[in-house]
Amino acid sequence: MVSIQNLHKKFNKNVVLSGVDLEINEGGIFAVLGPNGSGKTTLIKSILGMVIPNEGDIYVLGKHIKSNSDYRYKIDYLPQIANFPSNLRVKELIKMIKDLRGHTHEDLHLIELFKLQPFLDKKLGNLSGGTKQKVNIVLTFMFDSPLIILDEPTTGLDPISLIRLKELIQVEKAKGKTILITSHIMSFVEEVSDEIVFLLEGEIYFKGTISELKSKTNQPDFEHAIASILTENHV
Amino acid sequence: MRSRWSYVYFAFYLLLGTVLLFLNNDLSKAVITLMNVIIVLVPLIGTIFGVMYYYNSKEFTELLLAQPLKRSSIFLGQYLGVAISLSMSLILGLGIPFIFYGLFRSSAIWDFSLLLITGTFLTLIFTALAFNIALSNENKIKGFGYAILLWLFLAIIYDGIFLMSLILFEDYPLDKLSLVGTMLNPIDLSRTLILLKLDISALLGYTGAIFKQFFGTNFGLIVSFITLTAWVVFPVLRIVFKSKKKDF
Numbered sequence: 001m002v003s004i005q006n007l008h009k010k011f012n013k014n015v016v017l018s019g020v021d022l023e024i025n026e027g028g029i030f031a032v033l034g035p036n037g038s039g040k041t042t043l044i045k046s047i048l049g050m051v052i053p054n055e056g057d058i059y060v061l062g063k064h065i066k067s068n069s070d071y072r073y074k075i076d077y078l079p080q081i082a083n084f085p086s087n088l089r090v091k092e093l094i095k096m097i098k099d100l101r102g103h104t105h106e107d108l109h110l111i112e113l114f115k116l117q118p119f120l121d122k123k124l125g126n127l128s129g130g131t132k133q134k135v136n137i138v139l140t141f142m143f144d145s146p147l148i149i150l151d152e153p154t155t156g157l158d159p160i161s162l163i164r165l166k167e168l169i170q171v172e173k174a175k176g177k178t179i180l181i182t183s184h185i186m187s188f189v190e191e192v193s194d195e196i197v198f199l200l201e202g203e204i205y206f207k208g209t210i211s212e213l214k215s216k217t218n219q220p221d222f223e224h225a226i227a228s229i230l231t232e233n234h235v
Numbered sequence: 236m237r238s239r240w241s242y243v244y245f246a247f248y249l250l251l252g253t254v255l256l257f258l259n260n261d262l263s264k265a266v267i268t269l270m271n272v273i274i275v276l277v278p279l280i281g282t283i284f285g286v287m288y289y290y291n292s293k294e295f296t297e298l299l300l301a302q303p304l305k306r307s308s309i310f311l312g313q314y315l316g317v318a319i320s321l322s323m324s325l326i327l328g329l330g331i332p333f334i335f336y337g338l339f340r341s342s343a344i345w346d347f348s349l350l351l352i353t354g355t356f357l358t359l360i361f362t363a364l365a366f367n368i369a370l371s372n373e374n375k376i377k378g379f380g381y382a383i384l385l386w387l388f389l390a391i392i393y394d395g396i397f398l399m400s401l402i403l404f405e406d407y408p409l410d411k412l413s414l415v416g417t418m419l420n421p422i423d424l425s426r427t428l429i430l431l432k433l434d435i436s437a438l439l440g441y442t443g444a445i446f447k448q449f450f451g452t453n454f455g456l457i458v459s460f461i462t463l464t465a466w467v468v469f470p471v472l473r474i475v476f477k478s479k480k481k482d483f
Contacts, residue, residue: 011482045482045483048300048301049300050297050300050301050482050483051482051483052479052480052481052482069303069304069305069306070303071303072301072302072303072304073303075301077301079297079298079301083293083294083297083298084294084295084298085292085294085295085298086294097298097302100299100302100303100304101302101303
């Protein structure tokens with residue numbers, strides 16, 4: 001599905017990724033974990049072509065991402081911080097993205113699910129953080145793409161919306177889609193993910209299932225396993 | 236944001252055109268006065284709007300970047316959106332009052348069209364330069380500062396340095412130097428083009444005669460337009476080039 005080979009990226013002198021090799025197979029939920037500044041978002045933005053790597057190759061669905069921008073039709077992306085143009089209305093934004101990517105009716109269902117009807121005519125600049133995140137989720141899930149990338153999807157969501165989001169992720173997974181998630185909420189990751197990738201100082205420290213991680217670190221639960229990696233490496 | 240300000244800009248030119256025609260009561264004189272305004276104001280507005288639009292639509296750009304669109308089309312689209320709407324404001328805002336005043340029955344029509352053409356060129360040039368500056372500077376304040384400095388340099392300081400060097404080296408033949416110097420600055424080039432077209436080059440003395448010899452011919456006119464086009468093309472190419480390498 002996604003194949004990353006020897007990916008290097010530095011911002012000025014700050015090395016963020018140094019030689020990441022990663023294969024993400026089709027189907028299932030992958031969580032990318034790591035401390036702040038370990039390069040999770042940079043990795044994701046490299047896959048999307050928003051960050052240009054210094055070195056390395058990325059293939060999505062067998063095609064090099066530099067050759068064409070059309071592969072982004074196959075990706076639904078939820079950005080970490082929902083930075084929307086503040087003078088647009090929610091309705092206008094949804095319509096605009098639809099114009100860009102093609103027709104869909106899924107948005108009506110999602111708006112219903114997240115109870116966004118009262119906000120449709122409001123400007124994005126006047127929405128609360130959580131509501132913006134819900135709009136963000138609607139925009140991401142309204143297209144039926146084989147790869148879904150979620151960067152901190154839980155930010156600002158209330159408990160009910162969080163449950164709905166988890167359900168939504170499971171529904172998409174059942175359709176055989178590949179879902180890539182980054183999050184700092186360990187319970188969320190433990191609940192939804194099939195396989196995890198742990199980034200540390202720009203390299204992949206661990207890749208495998210959660211139970212493999214537990215046995216590797218000799219810790220009974222996931223949160224402590226992660227904590228033990230971090231303390232061992234003096235981060 | 237963009238549309239509201241371009242209406243204001245349009246209204247401003249509409250007002251300016253009408254008032255000037257009313258005060259001067261003569262098309263040619265109004266064209267001369269307008270030239271002085273346009274030559275300074277158009278680059279300033281192009282620069283400020285370009286920088287402002289880029290920084291204001293940054294979030295929007297990031298949203299678009301995750302969509303299946305080519306980077307060059309995103310940025311060229313934004314550039315053309317700003318530059319064309321500014322040019323339309325200029326052309327319509329000045330054109331409408333002049334047409335009502337009887338432009339088509341007057342001999343000033345060519346002078347006036349040249350004024351609009353150079354005005355459009357200046358808009359395209361300075362918006363492109365502003366986009367370049369904004370693309371290279373993450374910091375808004377810095378970007379604005381550089382953009383204003385660029386305008387100040389090309390509109391005012393360049394002339395100062397140019398004049399100083401002419402006075403300093405007055406013992407040498409300076410025809411070629413002053414010609415090249417004028418060609419290199421789009422604002423000076425536009426001003427010279429219009430002045431010579433208006434046939435007031437006699438006011439410029441000996442240099443004016445040389446300029447007339449060069450710019451007055453078809454060859455000179457073509458070279459000038461090629462230079463102006465180059466001033467548009469190179470910054471636009473840099474927008475495409477720079478945007479392909481930028482991280483978001």
